[in-house]
Amino acid sequence: MDLTIEKLYEIFLQHPTVTTDSRECPDGSLFFALKGDNFNGNTFALSALQKGCYRAVVDEAQYAIDDRFMLVSDVLDTLQRLAAYHRKQMKIPVIGITGTNGKTTTKELIACVLQKKYKVLYTQGNLNNHIGVPLTLLRLNSSHTMAVIEMGANHLGEINALVNIAQPNFGLITNIGKAHLEGFGSFEGVLATKGELYDYLRQTGGIIFRNENVECLKRISDGIETVTYGVETDSTFVSGRVEANSPYLSLSWTECGQTKRHHVLTHFIGTYNAANMMAAIAVGRYFGVSAVDINVVLSSYVPQNNRSQLLVTEHNTLVVDAYNANPTSMDAALRNFQEMDFPQKAVILGDMLELGNQSDAEHRAVVDFLRQAHFDAVFLVGKCFAKVGSEFPAFADVADLTAFLAENPLKDMAILIKGSHGIGLQKLVDKL
16 A cells, blocks of 8 residues: 555656556556446456556455555545646646536537647546546646646536646636536535636636626636636627527627627537637637637537537438436527427427436426427427426337337428437437
8 A cells, every 4th residue: 555646657657548448458558447336447457457558556455466456545546646646747728617518519619729729638528527537637748738628517526626636727617507406406506516616716826717698607706817708798808699590500709809700600509509619719819829710610610429419311300419408408409499490390308317306397397388389399208207297298218209200200390309318319310
């Protein structure tokens, strides 16, 4: 147990590739034997070494059978402390991003914009938790001149833990909404946890990029140097305006004190994406990326992974937003779809998960909206919608709806597909 982080770091500098998956063991890499609910990485440590790893970090003495094993008290804690130590050696700007909705899209856009001028390390996929953040930071090397780190949370205190690993000197909260209420307890719990990013930057003299359209962010940002942005805002560093949403989002923006407007036609669906665009514009201009380069990125970026995607199939036009869902994002998606100019509209909605004791009320609110929205067809999927009941067709799972659609196919319609990832609505795309 006498392995210090400093000693481990010396080994890491010689072998800077880290793996936690014994199925992927690059030659000379370091294997960290993490534990999960259904697995114990210690049991795979020997296999990882046999496949090419240089050393294995374990926390159960029975598996440390020779000097290729490094025994520590807690592998996850060691991984996190190593990442924090490594980040501290890197004297580069690190931007931390969190928020209820849009943080992955915003992270992607900011990283793409900054890559026009910098060598950027950024979070891949959704590796934004207590394991993903340290693994991302351990990919930092001397070639990188900036880092963009996404931070997710579903319980109180999680952002505080992540900022102390990533040590950002810049921060951005996309928005605050009702998500993971089972873990946070309330909207105020969400605000307090996301606000832990602001708390860290306040204490360390960092800078935030603040969305002026999110009122609650203003009351938790006192005492922090702030760069502002927004849609239809005055006196902000950059301000945007939605020009069209038919079906793709068209945006114009201008900088404070300037009259020139920049116009961008994007590949995004949904006016709610304007805030994500403005965040990328604000960060890009602050770090000296030209307006021309920013517009090239925003106009060419194509969303992936079932996030605000428009897909035209043989039979229908699909608005696919099935990566995740919570009451805030569900309301935004439905209102946006309601405003879109399609002759025939259908919605397929899946349960919003992890809402705790507020689940029934939030699902009833969606049903109430659907009653007054007058879509041409509505299909609901999951136990939460079934529990609150409605006059709309409800299905236990995607398989049941798939069977129904095989007998009653939808054709010549625009269809919004929105639900929590765990419901699996993305499986319907090939059926429509």
